[in-house]
Every structure is written in C-alpha cells, then in structure tokens.
Amino acid sequence: MLANSMVVLRAILLVVVQVILFDRLTLFDISRPFPYVLALILLPIRMPKWQGLIIAFVLGYVVDIFNYSYGIHAAACVTMFFIRDFYLHTILGVTEESNGLEPHLGTIGPSTFLLYLTGMVFVHHLIVVSLDIMSWQRIIMILIATFVNTLFTTILLIIIEIIFYYQRGKTR
Amino acid sequence: MRNLFVLLLRYHALILFIGLEVISLSLVFSKNSFQRSAILNATQEVVGYAQNTFFEVDKFLSLGKVNDSLANEIAQLKAQLQGFEETPDSAVKIQYTIPAYYEFIPAKVIGNSSHQRNNYITLDAGAYDGVEKNMAVVSSKGVVGILKGVSGSFSSGISVLHSDFAVGARIKDLNENGTLVWDGENPEYAILTDIPGHVNVQANQEVEVNAFSFIFPEGTPIGRVVDYELDAGKAFYKIRVKLHDNFRNLNYVYVVKNLKIDEKNQLESKIKD
Numbered sequence: 315m316l317a318n319s320m321v322v323l324r325a326i327l328l329v330v331v332q333v334i335l336f337d338r339l340t341l342f343d344i345s346r347p348f349p350y351v352l353a354l355i356l357l358p359i360r361m362p363k364w365q366g367l368i369i370a371f372v373l374g375y376v377v378d379i380f381n382y383s384y385g386i387h388a389a390a391c392v393t394m395f396f397i398r399d400f401y402l403h404t405i406l407g408v409t410e411e412s413n414g415l416e417p418h419l420g421t422i423g424p425s426t427f428l429l430y431l432t433g434m435v436f437v438h439h440l441i442v443v444s445l446d447i448m449s450w451q452r453i454i455m456i457l458i459a460t461f462v463n464t465l466f467t468t469i470l471l472i473i474i475e476i477i478f479y480y481q482r483g484k485t486r
Numbered sequence: 487m488r489n490l491f492v493l494l495l496r497y498h499a500l501i502l503f504i505g506l507e508v509i510s511l512s513l514v515f516s517k518n519s520f521q522r523s524a525i526l527n528a529t530q531e532v533v534g535y536a537q538n539t540f541f542e543v544d545k546f547l548s549l550g551k552v553n554d555s556l557a558n559e560i561a562q563l564k565a566q567l568q569g570f571e572e573t574p575d576s577a578v579k580i581q582y583t584i585p586a587y588y589e590f591i592p593a594k595v596i597g598n599s600s601h602q603r604n605n606y607i608t609l610d611a612g613a614y615d616g617v618e619k620n621m622a623v624v625s626s627k628g629v630v631g632i633l634k635g636v637s638g639s640f641s642s643g644i645s646v647l648h649s650d651f652a653v654g655a656r657i658k659d660l661n662e663n664g665t666l667v668w669d670g671e672n673p674e675y676a677i678l679t680d681i682p683g684h685v686n687v688q689a690n691q692e693v694e695v696n697a698f699s700f701i702f703p704e705g706t707p708i709g710r711v712v713d714y715e716l717d718a719g720k721a722f723y724k725i726r727v728k729l730h731d732n733f734r735n736l737n738y739v740y741v742v743k744n745l746k747i748d749e750k751n752q753l754e755s756k757i758k759d
Contacts, residue, residue: 334540340601340734363499371506378513380533381599382606382642385513392510396503445514446603447670 317358325353325373333380347467348387350377351438352474354395355431359402360413370395383446390441394434401433418479427475432468439463534596534640537608541596545737552737559626588703590740591615593623597642600673600733605647607631611741612639622701622742628708628730629653629695630739641741647673647733655708656696660685663696666708666727673733676709678725685723687714693727701744 332350339346354370374391378384402408402417406426415421417430443459494501545552593615597608611617613636623630623643631651633643644651647668655666655678664680678693688711695706709727716723 333536337599346601364502367499367502367506371510374510380536381602382604383602384516385510388510389507389514392503392506396499448603449670452670 321353321357324356325350325369328353329373329376332377337381347463347470348377348439348442349467349470349474351391351394351435351467352471354391354398355434355471356416356418357395358414358416359408360399363396363399366395366398367392386442386445389445390438393441394438397437398434402430405433406430419475420480428472431471431475432464435467435471436460436464439467531637531640534608534610534612534637534642537597538610538640541594541610545594548735548737551735555626555737587744587746589616589743589745591617591743593617593641593739593741595736595739596640598645598733598736600645600647603670604649605645605673605733606642607645607736608640608642609633609739609741610640612637612641614639615741616743617641617741618743620701621744622703623739624702624706624742625731625736625739629702629706630731630736632701633741645733646676646729646731653702653708654696654698655693657681657685657687657711658692658694660687660691663698664722664725666693674729675712676727676729678711678727679722681723681725683716683721683723687711687723687725689713700747700750701742703742 328350332348336347336349350373353373354366357366357369370391371388374388375385377387381387406422406429408417408422408426412421417427419427422430440456440460443456443463447456447459591611593609593611595607596610597606599605607623607630609617609623617633617636619633619636621633623633629646631643631645631648633641635642646653646666647670649668649670652665652667654663656663657678662681662685664678666676666678668676681687691711693708693711695702695704695708697704707730709729712726712728714723714725
C-alpha cells in the first residue's frame with residue numbers, strides 16, 4: 315500500500331514539475347524534455363499489464379491537457395509501456411529475480427539500466443515528435459528533434475536517478 | 487463461448503492496448519474541432535487556474551521587461567497625441583463620430599508556447615469580461631491569435647503559430663492581398679502566400695491585416711518582409727515575414743470585440759437564402 319501511494323505521489327510530483335518547469339525549457343528551439351516519463355519507467359517490473367496501461371494513459375492524458383496536444387502523450391505513453399516488458403526481458407535479458415522490484419541503477423545494473431532508460435525515452439519521444447510534426451517532408455527535423463530531445467531527457471533522468479535513488483540501491 | 491472468454495482473458499493486455507491507442511489517436515487525428523473545443527471548454531477552468539498560479543511567478547520575474555514595453559507604448563501614444571494638439575484652432579472643426587467597430591478588452595497571457603507544431607495561448611479574461619469565442623487577440627505590436635474556447639474567467643485559442651491559423655494580409659506599400667500562415671519552422675517568421683509574381687516585393691516592406699478580415703481590425707500590423715522567392719513556373723511568391731511579436735514572451739494583449747459582427751452575419755445569411 316505504501317509502495318503504491320509512493321508511485322502515485324511520484325507521478326503527481328513529476329507531472330507538476332513537468333508542467334511548471336520543463337514545458338517551458340526549450341533546447342535550440344527544437345524541443346523540450348519530458349522527464350515525467352520517469353513515473354512510467356520506474357513502475358515495478360512485471361506488474362499487471364492492464365494496470366500499467368491505464369496508468370500510462372491517464373498520465374499521458376493529463377500532460378496532454380496542459381499542452382493542448384490531445385492524445386499525443388497518451389498514445390506515446392501507452393505504446394512505451396506496452397513494449398516495456400518485452401524490451402526488459404527479451405532484449406536486455408533481465409531475469410525473473412527482479413520481478414516486483416523497481417528498475418533502478420542498483421537493482422538491474424548500471425549498463426542495463428542506461429540501455430533501458432534510453433530505449434524507453436527514445437520510443438516515447440519518437441512518437442511524441444512524429445505525431446506533433448506529422449509530415450513526411452520534415453522527417454529529418456523529426457529525427458533531429460527526437461535525438462536531441464532523447465539526449466536531454468535521458469541526462470536529466472540519470473541526474474534525478476543518481477540524486478534520489480542511487481544510495482538507496484547500493485545499501486539494498 | 488467459453489473459448490472466447492479464454493481468448494479475451496489471455497489477450498486482455500493487447501486488447502486494452504489497442505483500445506487505449508485507438509482512443510488517443512482518434513483524439514490526435516480528429517479534424518472536427520468540436521471535440522477539441524469541447525475538451526477546451528471542459529478543462530479550461532482547471533488549466534487556467536493552474537497556469538494563472540504559475541504565471542504569478544513569471545510575472546514577477548519579468549516586471550522589468552513589462553515596464554519597458556509599457557513605457558514604449560506610452561511614448562508612442564504621447565507622440566500620437568501631439569499630432570492632435572498641433573491642429574490649428576482656426577480650422578473649422580467638423581463634429582463627427584467615428585463609428586466604433588471594435589472594442590478592446592485587456593488581458594494577460596498566462597499560458598503560451600512557441601516550439602510545438604501547433605501552439606495555443608491562454609488568457610486570463612473570460613466570458614465575465616465580455617470575451618466570446620472566435621474573437622481576435624492582438625498585442626500592441628501585432629496579431630497574436632484567435633480564441634477558440636472560453637470559460638468564466640479564462641479563454642484560450644490558437645496563436646499565429648498554429649497550422650489552422652490563417653489571416654488575410656496585405657503588403658502596406660503595394661496594397662496587394664495575400665494570406666498569412668505559419669509553416670512550423672521558426673517561431674519568429676511566418677509565410678505570406680498568394681501575392682502574384684508580377685508585383686515588386688522588396689525586403690523591409692510592412693505587412694498588415696487587410697480589409698477582408700472581419701475579426702482583426704484592418705491595418706493591424708503583422709511583420710516585415712525579410713526575403714521572398716518565386717519558384718520557376720509558379721504564379722505566386724512565397725514571402726518570409728518577420729513577425730513583430732516575440733511569441734516566446736507575450737505579456738499583455740487585447741481581445742478584439744467586433745461590435746458589428748452580428749449585423750454582418752445576419753446580412754450574409756439573408757443573402758444566402
């Protein structure tokens with residue numbers, strides 16, 4: 315119960331920070347970071363998929379409302395969460411031991427965590443940027459914006475992870 | 487029947503995924519703006535309240551800039567006033583009243599973006615202040631946008647930086663009419679199209695709203711011609727216009743209320759019958 319309320323509290327906090335601060339941070343006029351996806355990335359491994367999908371949809375939709383973007387973030391979050399288990403277990407080879415734990419630096423290992431983080435953020439940002447620009451003629455711009463944005467968000471998330479979770483992971 | 491339930495149970499995650507994805511993508515692709523304005527109206531009060539709270543901080547931090555722009559505006563108004571005072575007393579004064587077509591409602595911009603493909607603005611003036619849907623928003627420098635959703639004390643709409651935005655515009659010196667749109671590349675520049683290739687377009691010519699637009703007052707400034715190109719075989723220029731407004735920090739704007747719009751709409755609907 316305590317763990318669940320922590321998940322909800324973290325999601326609310328991240329959305330508030332996203333709306334107040336990160337929606338106003340523009341990088342090179344192209345894009346901006348979306349660190350609120352951390353709330354989805356840190357959901358416990360192998361949690362019931364339907365729960366996760368609904369959390370992803372609601373989270374994305376709340377961010378959509380504040381951005382007037384109607385469903386773009388919801389679509390990206392739902393897709394990202396849907397492929398998460400496949401990515402974690404089949405591609406990165408995270409074993410059954412970590413089921414029920416939150417994926418952190420300390421729980422699934424630094425290199426796996428970095429690959430996991432970057433992959434998830436990339437999928438999310440690719441969908442958000444493509445749906446936002448939505449034009450084949452500007453495919454180059456979509457790719458540039460996605461890469462810059464992914465880099466920006468990933469660096470921010472690594473900083474957040476190290477500040478808030480790294481020590482705890484070590485002592486566990 | 488039992489097999490169906492087993493199937494549904496096994497693939498419930500996939501089915502839920504497809505369902506949620508269809509909902510969100512239908513929201514993205516729905517071209518009919520009813521859905522969008524319904525959402526705008528429903529969530530306006532909450533989002534407006536939240537953005538107003540964040541805006542208080544922004545407002546404090548940008549007080550200096552606001553002071554400068556207000557001082558500039560006062561200086562301009564003073565210069566205009568001088569023109570009136572200098573008219574000789576001996577001249578015969580003709581009493582006439584300019585028909586008031588437009589009323590200006592001051593508002594603060596509390597929500598605004600400039601780096602998405604479709605950008606929206608939120609103002610702190612709403613229905614209680616006399617703001618209605620489809621009213622124009624201008625600043626002291628030029629056009630800002632058109633309102634699409636209005637609640638009690640907030641309103642929001644599309645800014646110039648939106649794919650649905652278009653306004654009839656003309657080049658001031660040439661009196662040639664065209665259409666101003668935004669191509670999504672750079673928030674400082676818009677594109678003026680439909681100017682025929684035979685006219686003598688030059689850089690630094692002023693672009694303003696033309697007489698065909700009824701929601702924007704005629705002559706509202708927009709920007710200045712930066713460069714133009716005429717592709718071989720094309721009949722119209724593609725002109726890049728530097729917008730006077732800086733959409734990265736809009737502060738104070740005016741909502742334009744057209745007092746004669748009902749009359750015009752009635753007349754037009756009469757003709758259609």
